[in-house]
Amino acid sequence: MKFLNHLTLGQYVPADSPVHRLDPRCKILSVVVLLAGIFLMVHPVAFLAWGGLLLVLARFSRVPFRVVLQGARPVVMLVIFTAGIHLFLTKGVVLWEWGPVSVTREGVTMALRMGLRLFFLVLFAGFLTLTTSPMELSDGLESLFRPFQRFGFPAHEMAMMMTISLRFIPTLFDETDRILRAQLARGADLEHGGLFRRLKAFIPVLVPLFVIVFQRAEDLALAMEARCYQGGSGRTRMNPLEWKKSDTFAIAGVIGIVAFFVLLDLKG
């Protein structure tokens, strides 16, 4: 029995598809455009078109559609909650009433709009992490943020921090698993009692975890120093990012489609 199942957090699905091969910068910018487009949507019906786009994208990237939908699982509760709030608290033409609770026509529209918007935001954003490895992603971000270095923004350091933290998530899960076992062996009871007791029961797990994290951080810093790591200046790459023609086409296509959707939506 594994006490902690590894969380599927922005899981990368390796495949050789046109979407996977795109430059990470192109994908990051495309996602920004897509998300902006989703925010501009007004009519719930318009999301049918976005759903279609999602299907096409899944097809192109050779990521199983089931996996794409799984990405939205963590926010299902949030979507339902948001939709519910809008459904019951929007004033307007009353459709249905029961005591103090009423549902209005505007409420239904708002609930659908907000719920779908949130849902599609997560799904499209998920595409980025599904088709881009964490390494590529941080390389892409670093490259995009490099112009801001002039104003003192530590682009390289941010990217390095991101890579390291992503790299250590699975390691820390393993460590937590080991600590849990060691404490369970000494009779720790993590499953019974009220919320407060259960939180308190986690102290013997959290303290060693923090100690280990700091220890690891120091070890890593030492190992990096030993190999003369100096930060970003003058550092070359093994796989330099390369903006290809296909990237230009892809981003132009995305902008075109999103603009088309938005215009269609504005006209009603």
Added chain:
Amino acid sequence: MSIRVDSLCHVYHSGTPLETQALSGVDLLVERGEWVAVVGQTGSGKSTLAQHLNALLLPSSGWVKVDNIPTTAGAAELREIRRKVGLVFQYPEHQLFAESVREEMAFGPRNWKFPEEEIERSTWKALDLLGLSQDLLDRSPLQLSGGQKRRLCIASVLVSKPDYLVLDEPTAGLDANRRNELLRILKKLVEEGLGVVHVTHDLELALTMADRILVLEKGKAVFCGTPESLLDELLERPVRGLCLPPLLEFVSRLRSYGYSVPYTLDSELLADCLEREIRS
């Protein structure tokens, strides 16, 4: 009164592409007052077996019984099994958490609802047994030296008065003096009636200390018996995954040159015999 393991199998990540058979059909009997060594290479399933003995892992098939209670019994029995079978993991960093040694020691007994005065008495006894001074009681466990931390971990399990003690590589990272000291303490505990399961990759240690040895290879038990019979076995034909300790290799070479010296891990005895052989 014993731990019985019967045709135990364990499969990790069952039903996924990562599925691995960690243990297949292992039998083992551990009596109180007996030192059993589990020997094998990394990945042979030693640690998996160790965690089955106190119900941290449950069998995929087969069973483990502690004093006739199967580890698959209900939650109340499970807690009792975990008290009876103390398990000490290899790395102290994975368990030391309290602000003082006193609190660290009280963690286990409090979980099992020992009365406070008994916890205190038991703490003194366990610390004393492992050669940790009472002055350490108010120190932070994190300030202790590596060897002290290791001994504190063992003490913090012994304080709950287990009937069996399972140790995963207890001597790894200890210097020779500390190692011998720890082995001496364990020997004493066995004589007092504790059942010890010693998981190690060090065959020489197992041959010199254990009453019985289980050799695991890729999750299968390839040998189970006394150190003497394992030695005979090793000399006749190689047991998979094990090679002779250097001293025995040396004896074997000497015998092939015609010296009649006994197979022993006692270097002094060997030197005496060798001297007699050369003189005569």
